[in-house]
Amino acid sequence: MQNAREVVFRRLNKRIVLIAVLLLLPFAVDALLGRGWLRIVDFAMLYIMLALGLNIVVGYAGLLDLGYIAFFAVGAYCYALSASPHLAIAFPRLFPDGVHLSIFIVLPVSALLAGGMGVLLGAPTLKLRGDYLAIVTLGFGEIIRIFMNNLNAPLNLTNGPQGISRIDPISIAGISLNATQRIFGFTLPSVHLYFYLFLFFAGLVVFVSQRLERSRIGRAWMAIREDEIAASAMGINTRNLKLLAFAMGAAFGGISGTLFAGFQGFVSPESFSLMESVMVLCMVVLGGMGHIYGVILGGLLLALLPELLRHSVVPVQQALFGKTIIDPESLRMLLFGFALILVMLYRPAGLWPSRVRRRELSSDERPNESA
Amino acid sequence: MNLLELSRIGKRFGGLNALTDVSLHIERGEIYGLIGPNGAGKTTLFNVITGLYQPDSGEFHFNGKSYRGAKPHVLAGDGIARTFQNIRLFANLTALENVMIGRHVRTRAGVMGSIMNSQATRLEEKACRDKASELLNMVGLKKPHQTLAKNLSYGEQRRLEIARALATEPLLLALDEPAAGMNATETENLKALINAIRDSGITVLLIEHDVKLIMGLCDRVAVLDYGRKIAEGVPDEVRNDPAVISAYLGVDGE
Ligand SMILES: Nc1ncnc2c1ncn2[C@@H]1O[C@H](COP(=O)(O)OP(=O)(O)OP(=O)(O)O)[C@@H](O)[C@H]1O
Numbered sequence: 001m002q003n004a005r006e007v008v009f010r011r012l013n014k015r016i017v018l019i020a021v022l023l024l025l026p027f028a029v030d031a032l033l034g035r036g037w038l039r040i041v042d043f044a045m046l047y048i049m050l051a052l053g054l055n056i057v058v059g060y061a062g063l064l065d066l067g068y069i070a071f072f073a074v075g076a077y078c079y080a081l082s083a084s085p086h087l088a089i090a091f092p093r094l095f096p097d098g099v100h101l102s103i104f105i106v107l108p109v110s111a112l113l114a115g116g117m118g119v120l121l122g123a124p125t126l127k128l129r130g131d132y133l134a135i136v137t138l139g140f141g142e143i144i145r146i147f148m149n150n151l152n153a154p155l156n157l158t159n160g161p162q163g164i165s166r167i168d169p170i171s172i173a174g175i176s177l178n179a180t181q182r183i184f185g186f187t188l189p190s191v192h193l194y195f196y197l198f199l200f201f202a203g204l205v206v207f208v209s210q211r212l213e214r215s216r217i218g219r220a221w222m223a224i225r226e227d228e229i230a231a232s233a234m235g236i237n238t239r240n241l242k243l244l245a246f247a248m249g250a251a252f253g254g255i256s257g258t259l260f261a262g263f264q265g266f267v268s269p270e271s272f273s274l275m276e277s278v279m280v281l282c283m284v285v286l287g288g289m290g291h292i293y294g295v296i297l298g299g300l301l302l303a304l305l306p307e308l309l310r311h312s313v314v315p316v317q318q319a320l321f322g323k324t325i326i327d328p329e330s331l332r333m334l335l336f337g338f339a340l341i342l343v344m345l346y347r348p349a350g351l352w353p354s355r356v357r358r359r360e361l362s363s364d365e366r367p368n369e370s371a
Numbered sequence: 372m373n374l375l376e377l378s379r380i381g382k383r384f385g386g387l388n389a390l391t392d393v394s395l396h397i398e399r400g401e402i403y404g405l406i407g408p409n410g411a412g413k414t415t416l417f418n419v420i421t422g423l424y425q426p427d428s429g430e431f432h433f434n435g436k437s438y439r440g441a442k443p444h445v446l447a448g449d450g451i452a453r454t455f456q457n458i459r460l461f462a463n464l465t466a467l468e469n470v471m472i473g474r475h476v477r478t479r480a481g482v483m484g485s486i487m488n489s490q491a492t493r494l495e496e497k498a499c500r501d502k503a504s505e506l507l508n509m510v511g512l513k514k515p516h517q518t519l520a521k522n523l524s525y526g527e528q529r530r531l532e533i534a535r536a537l538a539t540e541p542l543l544l545a546l547d548e549p550a551a552g553m554n555a556t557e558t559e560n561l562k563a564l565i566n567a568i569r570d571s572g573i574t575v576l577l578i579e580h581d582v583k584l585i586m587g588l589c590d591r592v593a594v595l596d597y598g599r600k601i602a603e604g605v606p607d608e609v610r611n612d613p614a615v616i617s618a619y620l621g622v623d624g625e
């Protein structure tokens with residue numbers, strides 16, 4: 001046994017270093033790569049939150065959800081409608097200037113709303129597992145997107161495919177995050193401000209995930225993932241715990257969506273296609289299902305990689321051949337599929353699996369088939 | 372009052388009568404054996420009393436309460452715990468976690484308590500962990516408690532299942548062929564374990580093919596054949612029952 005106090009100190013030190021690095025990160029990215037990249041990092045943070053939310057459903061409770069982006073959409077539209085002039089079109093009398101609520105009112109509402117939608121999706125699918133559940137959730141995700149696409153007539157609620165624009169930027173205590181601000185003597189451009197906001201929420205999501213993972217609730221989810229029948233025979237109310245997983249995951253998605261709408265200032269159904277659901281699922285699976293750091297890594301990689309390609313493929317081809325032969329978008333899907341196959345072949349538990357799963361894969365004993 | 376009382380339980384699968392009018396009772400503190408040829412309906416009976424199957428007819432009382440259409444987690448909470456014939460552990464979780472999950476019904480930390488990690492949650496978590504490792508020691512798991520369930524040997528997995536079931540603090544422990552696949556020493560240890568469990572005040576319902584084990588352990592035995600109870604009594608009585616002999620030897624007893 002090592003000196004316990006020493007261990008605590010080392011852990012604390014590590015945490016302080018990590019926080020310092022994260023706080024300095026936007027300046028480093030800005031200085032080394034430019035502001036455009038910091039914007040990309042900001043988006044990556046949103047994806048990480050999404051992936052962590054999905055990780056609760058897929059990674060812990062083992063419920064394959066292919067419509068997860070719907071909750072992101074719910075959160076995004078929630079803010080888009082309640083912080084833009086748009087509702088003036090549908091209800092000119094009631095809201096002559098549209099609705100302009102603070103994000104801090106919208107956040108809990110959209111978390112609740114998305115969580116409620118999660119329960120709504122979960123309730124009829126309780127008996128389904130695996131592929132069947134995947135198909136139903138896929139349909140659910142598409143239904144939400146199609147709703148957003150078509151709810152512009154007879155009453156223009158969502159503005160259809162054009163989407164909702166002129167969404168209020170996020171502002172905290174009267175400080176708009178859309179402009180450069182001077183805080184404590186630091187000059188912080190908009191992307192930096194958003195970075196810190198997202199960092200805060202991502203940190204919150206990580207914290208909640210971690211606490212849940214190591215709790216009675218988290219263990220019950222994993223029991224359901226491992227063997228639902230045994231779990232119920234051990235006294236776990238599988239229905240309630242599955243609904244809870246759906247609701248928690250969805251709430252994280254809703255929060256992420258709300259922040260997304262405020263950051264981007266514009267939402268349209270296009271951002272919530274099936275491909276996005278698949279992307280988020282891949283972040284979870286690629287990174288390491290059920291392992292928070294793995295999922296963060298997966299989210300970061302998959303959010304940054306396409307941008308990396310976009311910035312390198314065209315210039316490289318221009319330099320080599322003098323013209324662009326392969327467009328980065330198609331190359332992206334090709335490389336992505338390739339990466340997925342490689343990971344599944346060589347690291348089936350993900351790039352960064354949890355300690356337990358790593359042990360399980362390196363173990364030389366043959367796993368016992370337990371039906 | 373009897374701990375468990377089944378009256379005229381019937382269960383059909385399509386045209387197959389897996390259980391027909393099975394009535395029996397189990398007294399508090401006894402070890403009750405359930406034997407019968409393959410496919411006799413023993414596991415089906417377990418599934419009925421643990422809520423995994425709903426009986427087509429009949430009902431059962433447990434601890435003074437009548438159950439009809441109760442969910443497995445309710446029965447587990449009320450005090451029936453079981454193991455599975457084809458081991459059903461949480462394979463990718465550690466032995467300790469498996470047993471801690473068994474504590475689920477006896478602990479209460481909710482979402483908020485878990486996120487806040489309140490004093491009450493921390494205390495409960497520690498008590499849960501301690502109880503779990505105590506149970507692992509009791510069933511005699513020698514491997515580290517952090518071993519993944521699927522990396523345990525067959526006999527160890529069976530004992531882990533017993534520890535997990537005991538963690539729910541049952542009144543009735545139902546064991547479905549716990550000695551299957553065990554060697555002679557392991558079976559001997561298992562016998563001692565089951566006796567110790569009974570001495571701690573838990574009633575045991577035991578399905579087993581190992582006749583020696585049944586005869587050496589059980590206070591009373593019931594025999595199922597083609598879904599019907601064909602005999603019941605103390606082991607010696609049952610062993611010499613002509614109906615039982617013909618059922619086991621495959622003689623047509625009609
Ligand atoms: N879910 C099910 N669906 C259809 N038939 C079933 C089901 N469960 C059991 N049966 C059938 O019911 C009969 C009794 O099965 P059960 O598993 O209860 O037998 P058992 O006495 O436990 O046998 P064994 O000693 O082989 O474990 C068998 O014929 C079996 O095929």
Ligand SMILES: [Mg+2]
Binds near residue numbers: 413414415456
């Ligand atoms: Mg059986």
